Amino acid sequence: MAQTAEALKTSYQGQMHLLQKDMMGRYFERVTRAAEKGEGKAVYMLISGNPVELIQAFDLIPVYPEIDALQLAVKKSALPFIQKAEELGYSMDNCAYVKADVGLFLGDRKTPFATIPLPALILCNYVGCNVYLQWFEHLAEYCDGHLYNLDIPFLREASGEPSPEDITYVVRQLEEVIEICERLTGKKLDYARLKDIVRRSSETGEMWSRIKGLTKNMPSPFDAYFDSVTMMAPLYCLRGTEEGVRFFETALAEMEEKVRMGTGPLPKERFRFIIEGPPPWPYLRTFRDLFSKWGAVAVASTYSTVGGLWEFGFRHDADHPLESIARHMLQWNVTNRNFLQRYQQLRRYVEEWHADALVIHSVKSCRLFSAGQGDMREYFTKELNVPTLLIESDIEDPRYFSEAQLKNRIDAFFESLEHKKILRSGSDTGGAA
Amino acid sequence: MTTVENMISKYREPLENSPLDLVVDWKDKHPGKKVVGCYPVYTPVELIHAAGMLPVGVIGAGNRLEIAHADSRFQSFICSIVKSTLELGLTDRLKFLDGIVFHSICDPARNLGSVFTRNFPELLVEYIHFPQNMTSPHTIDYLIAEYERLNVSYERLAGNKITDEGLNRSIALYNTQRRLLRELYAIRKAAPQNLSTLECYVLTRIGTLLPPEEHISILEEAIPELRKRNAKPKDRVRVVLEGSFCEQPPIELLEGLEAAGCYILDDDFLIGWRWFSEDISTSGDPLRNIANAYLNQSVYSGVKHDTREPKSKHLIDKYKETGASAVLILAAKFCEPALFDYALYKRALEKEGIPHLCLEFEEKMWIFDKARTEVETFVESMLFD
Numbered sequence: 001m002a003q004t005a006e007a008l009k010t011s012y013q014g015q016m017h018l019l020q021k022d023m024m025g026r027y028f029e030r031v032t033r034a035a036e037k038g039e040g041k042a043v044y045m046l047i048s049g050n051p052v053e054l055i056q057a058f059d060l061i062p063v064y065p066e067i068d069a070l071q072l073a074v075k076k077s078a079l080p081f082i083q084k085a086e087e088l089g090y091s092m093d094n095c096a097y098v099k100a101d102v103g104l105f106l107g108d109r110k111t112p113f114a115t116i117p118l119p120a121l122i123l124c125n126y127v128g129c130n131v132y133l134q135w136f137e138h139l140a141e142y143c144d145g146h147l148y149n150l151d152i153p154f155l156r157e158a159s160g161e162p163s164p165e166d167i168t169y170v171v172r173q174l175e176e177v178i179e180i181c182e183r184l185t186g187k188k189l190d191y192a193r194l195k196d197i198v199r200r201s202s203e204t205g206e207m208w209s210r211i212k213g214l215t216k217n218m219p220s221p222f223d224a225y226f227d228s229v230t231m232m233a234p235l236y237c238l239r240g241t242e243e244g245v246r247f248f249e250t251a252l253a254e255m256e257e258k259v260r261m262g263t264g265p266l267p268k269e270r271f272r273f274i275i276e277g278p279p280p281w282p283y284l285r286t287f288r289d290l291f292s293k294w295g296a297v298a299v300a301s302t303y304s305t306v307g308g309l310w311e312f313g314f315r316h317d318a319d320h321p322l323e324s325i326a327r328h329m330l331q332w333n334v335t336n337r338n339f340l341q342r343y344q345q346l347r348r349y350v351e352e353w354h355a356d357a358l359v360i361h362s363v364k365s366c367r368l369f370s371a372g373q374g375d376m377r378e379y380f381t382k383e384l385n386v387p388t389l390l391i392e393s394d395i396e397d398p399r400y401f402s403e404a405q406l407k408n409r410i411d412a413f414f415e416s417l418e419h420k421k422i423l424r425s426g427s428d429t430g431g432a433a
Numbered sequence: 434m435t436t437v438e439n440m441i442s443k444y445r446e447p448l449e450n451s452p453l454d455l456v457v458d459w460k461d462k463h464p465g466k467k468v469v470g471c472y473p474v475y476t477p478v479e480l481i482h483a484a485g486m487l488p489v490g491v492i493g494a495g496n497r498l499e500i501a502h503a504d505s506r507f508q509s510f511i512c513s514i515v516k517s518t519l520e521l522g523l524t525d526r527l528k529f530l531d532g533i534v535f536h537s538i539c540d541p542a543r544n545l546g547s548v549f550t551r552n553f554p555e556l557l558v559e560y561i562h563f564p565q566n567m568t569s570p571h572t573i574d575y576l577i578a579e580y581e582r583l584n585v586s587y588e589r590l591a592g593n594k595i596t597d598e599g600l601n602r603s604i605a606l607y608n609t610q611r612r613l614l615r616e617l618y619a620i621r622k623a624a625p626q627n628l629s630t631l632e633c634y635v636l637t638r639i640g641t642l643l644p645p646e647e648h649i650s651i652l653e654e655a656i657p658e659l660r661k662r663n664a665k666p667k668d669r670v671r672v673v674l675e676g677s678f679c680e681q682p683p684i685e686l687l688e689g690l691e692a693a694g695c696y697i698l699d700d701d702f703l704i705g706w707r708w709f710s711e712d713i714s715t716s717g718d719p720l721r722n723i724a725n726a727y728l729n730q731s732v733y734s735g736v737k738h739d740t741r742e743p744k745s746k747h748l749i750d751k752y753k754e755t756g757a758s759a760v761l762i763l764a765a766k767f768c769e770p771a772l773f774d775y776a777l778y779k780r781a782l783e784k785e786g787i788p789h790l791c792l793e794f795e796e797k798m799w800i801f802d803k804a805r806t807e808v809e810t811f812v813e814s815m816l817f818d
C-alpha cells in the first residue's frame with residue numbers, strides 16, 4: 001500500500017551533494033565573470049555527446065544553454081522566457097528548452113544562478129537532436145556569432161556501429177574545431193595536455209560507470225534518475241578536470257559505503273523501475289514523490305546517458321584522444337543511437353538491473369526522446385512482458401504538468417504491480433492466491 | 434480536353450484518395466520490378482533507379498485514411514505525416530514496397546524509420562544521414578561514402594550491379610525531369626493566371642509516383658500547351674509560399690488559398706523532388722557529382738542547415754526575384770523544423786517590411802474555412818490598404 005509522501009520523503013544530503021553545490025557554484029561564478037568582467041571566452045555547446053575535452057584543453061569556458069534552460073526550469077523561472085519567445089514567433093509546439101533559452105538570450109542574460117556570457121564560438125555538436133541545429137542557428141543569427149556545425153552521423157547501420165568513414169569525418173571536423181580554438185585563443189593546442197584531459201575523462205568514465213553499476217544492488221544505494229542528475233552536471237561541465245575526478249571519487253566512495261550499509265534513497269525499496277525520457281524539471285520534487293510514496297526507486301535511466309554512455313564499457317583513450325572523442329560523440333551516448341538501440345539499452349537495464357517495470361516519461365518538448373514511444377511500450381509489454389507505464393508531461397514547460405492526472409496513472413500502475421507481486425509471492429511459497 | 438486538363442481530371446482524384454494506388458497498378462503491370470519508397474524530403478533517387486528499381490514518394494496518406502493504429506505509437510504532438518505513413522504500413526497498404534528510405538530531417542521521421550524496421554521486417558529500411566556541416570572540405574568524402582553504402586544495399590535488394598554508366602543515365606533522366614519541373618514553375622511564376630497551383634501541384638506530384646520517363650513525356654506535352662495559354666490576370670495578391678517541404682497540404686486547401694485571392698508564384702511543395710537549381714553533372718564520378726550537387730547546387734530548405742547563408746536571406750531573395758508582394762508561411766502542425774524556421778523568417782520579413790501571413794495546416798484536415806478566412810482577411814488588408 002502507498003504510504004504518505006511525508007513519511008517517505010527523501011532527505012539524503014551527503015558529502016557528494018555539498019561538493020557538487022560548491023563546484024557548480026564555482027563553475028557558474030566563472031561563467032558570470034566571463035559575462036560581466038570579460039574574463040575568459042565562452043564556447044556554447046550542447047550536452048549530447050559533448051566534446052568538452054577540447055574546450056578544456058584551451059581553457060575556454062564550456063557553456064551549455066541546455067543547463068541554463070534546465071536551471072531556469074528547476075528554479076521555476078522558465079515560463080516568462082518561454083512566453084517571450086512565443087511572442088517573437090516561436091510556436092507553442094516548439095521545444096521549450098530552446099524557447100526558454102532564446103527568451104533569456106535576447107534579454108540581459110541574467111538568471112538567479114549566473115549571468116550568461118555571449119559566445120566567442122557557437123559550437124553546434126549535432127549529436128542526435130535535430131533541434132540543436134536550429135537552436136544554435138538562431139542564437140548565431142541573434143548575436144551575429146561564429147557558428148560551427150560539428151556534424152555527427154547518426155548510427156544507422158544494422159551493426160549499430162559507426163563506419164570508418166564516419167569516424168574519419170568526425171576526426172577531421174574536430175581538427176577544424178581545434179584550428180578555430182587556436183585562432184580564438186591565440187594558442188597552439190598543447191597535445192600532451194589534451195591527452196591528460198582525455199585520461200582524466202577516462203578515469204571519470206570508469207568511476208561513473210562503477211557508480212551506475214552499484215544500483216544493481218538491492219536496495220539500490222541511490223535513485224538512478226533523480227539522484228543521477230546531481231552527478232550529471234559535473235560530468236558535463238567538469239569532465240577532464242582534476243576537480244571533476246575528485247568529485248567522482250567522492251561520489252563513488254559514498255555510494256559504495258551506502259551499499260555496504262545496505263541503505264538506499266528510501267527507507268524501504270519496494271519496487272525497482274527503469275525510466276526512459278527526461279525529467280519534468282519544473283516539478284521534479286513533486287514527480288519524485290509520486291514514485292517515492294510507493295517505495296519505487298529508479299535503478300537505471302536512459303536520460304543519464306545523454307551526455308555519454310559509459311556503463312557498457314566505453315572509456316576515452318588518451319593514446320588516441322581525437323578518435324576517442326569522436327567515438328564518444330558517435331556511438332557512446334543515447335542520443336546518437338537509433339531508437340531500436342534504445343529499446344535494447346532499456347532491455348539490458350530491465351534484465352541486468354533486475355527491474356520490476358519500465359516507466360516511459362514522454363515529454364512533448366523533446367521529440368528525440370518521445371517520438372514513437374508508443375511503439376516502445378508495445379515492444380516491452382507485448383514482446384517482453386514487462387509492465388510498462390507511459391505518462392506525459394514536459395521537460396521545461398510548466399504548463400504541461402498535470403499532477404492529478406499523473407498521480408492517477410502512477411497510482412493505478414503501482415497498485416496493479418503490487419497486486420501482481422502479492423500473487424507471485426503467494427505462488428512462490430506455494431500458497432494459494 | 435487539353436493534355437493539362439486531361440491530366441488533372443485523370444490524377445486529381447487518385448492523388449486525393451490514395452496516391453500509392455498508382456504505383457500498385459504499375460507494379461502489377463511490371464512483375465518482377467522492385468519499388469523503393471522515399472519519405473520526404475530529398476532522396477538521391479538516381480541510386481535506386483540505377484539499380485533497376487523505381488523510386489516513389491511515400492508522402493503521407495492525405496485526409497482520407499482514418500488513423501486507427503498509428504496514434505497509439507506516435508503521440509498527439511507528432512505531425513500527421515509520421516502517423517499516416519505508419520498507418521499505411523500497419524494496415525498493409527505498403528505491401529507493394531520492397532524498401533523505404535528515411536532521412537535526417539527531424540527527430541520524429543528518424544524514429545519512424547526505426548519503428549518501420551521493427552514492425553516491417555520484410556521491408557528494407559534505409560536511413561540517410563545528410564551532412565549538416567556544409568563548410569568542411571571533408572564533408573563531400575563523407576557523403577560519397579554514405580552513397581556508396583546505399584549502393585551496396587540497393588544492389589543487394591535489386592540483385593543488379595549499379596554501374597557508373599547506369600548512374601549517369603539515371604542522373605541525365607532525372608535532370609530532365611527536374612529541368613522540366615523548373616520550367617513548369619517558371620511558367621507559373623511569370624504568369625500565374627496561366628497555371629493554377631492546383632495544376633502545378635498535380636503535375637509535380639505525379640512525378641513522385643510514375644516512372645520518370647512517363648512523367649517527362651507528360652510534362653513535355655503539357656509545357657508547350659501551357660505556354661500558349663493567355664489568360665487575363667485577376668486582381669490577386671502575389672505571394673511566395675514557404676514551409677510545406679515535408680508534409681503536404683490537402684489539394685482542396687491549395688485551391689482554397691488561391692480562391693481566397695492569392696496567386697502563388699513559388700512554393701516549396703515536394704521540394705525534395707525539385708532539389709537542384711541546375712543539372713547534376715554527368716561527366717566524371719557520378720557519386721561525387723550527386724554528393725557535390727547536394728552540397729553546392731541544392732535549394733535551401735528547413736531541413737538543411739547551411740551556415741554559409743541564412744535561410745531567411747534565401748526567402749527574401751525569392752520574394753524579390755519573383756516580384757511577390759507578400760510571403761505566406763504554410764507550416765505543418767507540429768513540424769518542428771518549419772515552426773522553428775518561422776521565428777527567423779518572421780524577424781527577417783519584419784525587418785524588411787515584407788507583409789506575411791503564417792498558417793498551420795495538417796494533411797488530415799477536412800475543413801478549410803478558417804484558413805480561407807484568414808487568407809481573405811490578409812488579402813483584403815493588402816489590396817485595400
Ligand code: SF4
Binds near residue numbers: 095096129366368369
Ligand atoms: S529536442 Fe530534446 S535534446 Fe533537443 S534541444 Fe529539445 S530537449 Fe534538448
Ligand code: SF4
Binds near residue numbers: 515768771
Ligand atoms: S512534417 Fe516536419 S516534423 Fe513531420 S516528419 Fe516532416 S519534417 Fe519532420
